[in-house]
Amino acid sequence: MQYNPTSWGGEQVSPPPPKPFTLVQHNCLGSWDVFLSLFGSFTQLDQPPSIVALQDPPVYRGKLPSFRLFFSFSPPTSAGCKPRVAFYVYSSFLSTISLLPRAFGRGDVMALDLFTPDGFFNPSTTRLSIINSYNTKGRLNNTRSVSPEVVFPLSSTPTLTLGDLNIHHPTSDPLRAFKEHEIATSAWDFDRATEMGFSLLNTPGVFTRFSMSLIGRPGVIDLAFACPLLAPYFSEWSDPLPSTGSDHIPILLRFEAPLFRAPPASPKWALTDWKALEDSLKATVIPPPPPIPTTRSLNIWFKTNLDRVTAQFAMHTPLKRVTYRSKPWWTDLLSILRSAYNSALRSSKHDRHDPSLLASARAARASYFKAIKKAKRDHWSSFLATATPQSVWTAKRFAVGRPPPRFPELPGANTPEELNKALLDHFFPGEPPGPRDTILLPFADCQALEMEEISRALARSSPFSAPGPDMTPNSVWKRVHRVAPHIILDLLAPLVAYGSHPLTLKKADGIVLDKPGKPSYDSPSCFRVIVLL
Numbered sequence: 001m002q003y004n005p006t007s008w009g010g011e012q013v014s015p016p017p018p019k020p021f022t023l024v025q026h027n028c029l030g031s032w033d034v035f036l037s038l039f040g041s042f043t044q045l046d047q048p049p050s051i052v053a054l055q056d057p058p059v060y061r062g063k064l065p066s067f068r069l070f071f072s073f074s075p076p077t078s079a080g081c082k083p084r085v086a087f088y089v090y091s092s093f094l095s096t097i098s099l100l101p102r103a104f105g106r107g108d109v110m111a112l113d114l115f116t117p118d119g120f121f122n123p124s125t126t127r128l129s130i131i132n133s134y135n136t137k138g139r140l141n142n143t144r145s146v147s148p149e150v151v152f153p154l155s156s157t158p159t160l161t162l163g164d165l166n167i168h169h170p171t172s173d174p175l176r177a178f179k180e181h182e183i184a185t186s187a188w189d190f191d192r193a194t195e196m197g198f199s200l201l202n203t204p205g206v207f208t209r210f211s212m213s214l215i216g217r218p219g220v221i222d223l224a225f226a227c228p229l230l231a232p233y234f235s236e237w238s239d240p241l242p243s244t245g246s247d248h249i250p251i252l253l254r255f256e257a258p259l260f261r262a263p264p265a266s267p268k269w270a271l272t273d274w275k276a277l278e279d280s281l282k283a284t285v286i287p288p289p290p291p292i293p294t295t296r297s298l299n300i301w302f303k304t305n306l307d308r309v310t311a312q313f314a315m316h317t318p319l320k321r322v323t324y325r326s327k328p329w330w331t332d333l334l335s336i337l338r339s340a341y342n343s344a345l346r347s348s349k350h351d352r353h354d355p356s357l358l359a360s361a362r363a364a365r366a367s368y369f370k371a372i373k374k375a376k377r378d379h380w381s382s383f384l385a386t387a388t389p390q391s392v393w394t395a396k397r398f399a400v401g402r403p404p405p406r407f408p409e410l411p412g413a414n415t416p417e418e419l420n421k422a423l424l425d426h427f428f429p430g431e432p433p434g435p436r437d438t439i440l441l442p443f444a445d446c447q448a449l450e451m452e453e454i455s456r457a458l459a460r461s462s463p464f465s466a467p468g469p470d471m472t473p474n475s476v477w478k479r480v481h482r483v484a485p486h487i488i489l490d491l492l493a494p495l496v497a498y499g500s501h502p503l504t505l506k507k508a509d510g511i512v513l514d515k516p517g518k519p520s521y522d523s524p525s526c527f528r529v530i531v532l533l
Contacts, residue, residue, distance in 0.1 A: 020256025021050035027248035133163035148192035158230035174307035265319035286490035329379035426524035
C-alpha cells in the first residue's frame, strides 16, 4: 500500500471530529487542479470530512499528491499501471481509529477496514468497511471492469460501497430514457446489490455527472450503497461543495446515530399538485414488456416503469418538515412566549444582582408554561370534539395508555442484528434458490386482467392503511386509477399473464408486536409481525 504522510508545518492537530462522521467522494479526472480545488473547498464545511474517496486521482511518478492534515492510501502501483482510486483520511479522525488498507490485486478498487474500540455510532459498531471503485468498460459486452461480487460482498461488517460505477439504472435515474445496453449493463450490479441487501444512498434523479460536450446527456453514475448493517446510520446525501472543474460533482455523505437526527421526511399528500400531476399521468405511456421476457428482464421492465410513475408523485408533492420535537398542539403564541422567556432569562443571568430582571424572568417562565398547559388542554378538547368512529380508539389509547412493548429476548441473540435475523428466519424461512433467470411463457388458461378487477380491488382497500417502503398510500393509487386507469392495468397485466411476482413488490416494512398474555417472551413465536407493503 502507498502511504503518504503530509507535512504538518508545526501546527497543532485539531481534536478528533465528533461523531457523526462525513465522507466526500469525487472523480478528479486525473487533474491536479481539480484535486486542489476539491480540498480547498473543504473550508466551506463546518469541519473537514473524515474520509475523502477519490476516483481517477492525479498521479505523478507513481505517487499521489499530498494535502495538509490528510493521509493518503492507494492500491500498490506497478509498471504501466497507476492507481485509479485513493483514500485521504483526516489526521484527527485517523488518530481515533485503527486502519487497514485492503487491496484486490488491481488499481481500480480498494477498501479500508476501520476499527475503534469506542464504536462509530454506538459501542457495538466497532468496525466499518469502505469499498472505493472506479468502473470502466469490461472486456465483454454489457459488463464493467470490476465484478459485482467484489463491489457488493457478503459481509458481517457494516460496509459502504461507493465510486464512479459508470452505470445507468432506473433506480438512481428514474426519468432517464434508457437504452437497452444501459439496462443490461447496470442490471448485474443492481441485482447483486439487491441480493446482498445493499441500499442506494443517492437521491434519485440528482445528476452526478454533466457532460462537457453539447450532445452528451447528464447522468447519475457516482453511486453509494450501504449494507443492511450500515443503512440505519445513514443520515444525508448532498452536494454542498462548489464545482471543482471536473464533469463530476463532489458528493458529501453523512452518517450518525439514528437517535440524534430527525426521522426521514415523508410526502405531504394533502398538498400534492394534482392539477399538474394529472396532466403528467395522462401523458404517461407504459411500453409493452419484452417480447420474450425472462424473470430478470420482466422485473427490470416493471421496476423501470413503476419508478417513472412514482417519480412523478415526488415531483409534485412536497415533503413534511417533521422533527422529533414536532408537537401538534404548538401555536405561534407559544413561539412568541418562548422567545420572550429565553430573552428574560439571558438578561437575568447577565446581571444577577438586579431583582427586577429576576422577577421578569420568573413571570415570563410562568406565563410560558401556563400557555403550554392551556394549548395542550385545548388541543385535547378539540380532538375529542371532532372524534369519529375510527378515531375514538385513538382517543381511548391516549387517555388510558398502553403497556410498554416487550422487547424480544431470544436465546443466542444478543445484538439488534442477531435479533433481526432470528425473527426473519422464524417468520420468513428461506426457500431453496431457484434458477437465476428463466424464460417466461404466458399461461394458456389465464384470463386477461380487466379494468373492473382493479377498480374493485382498489375500492375494497382502505385509504387510511399505512403505506410500505415507497410511502405511497392507497388513496393516491385510487386517484391515479381514476385519472389514468391505463397505468395500473398496463403495469400489472403482463405480471398476471406470465405469473411473475417481481422483487420490487416483495419489499415491505415489518412491525414486530408482542402477543399479550404469554408467560415468557424468549421465543419468536411470542411475537407477530404486521407487514406494510
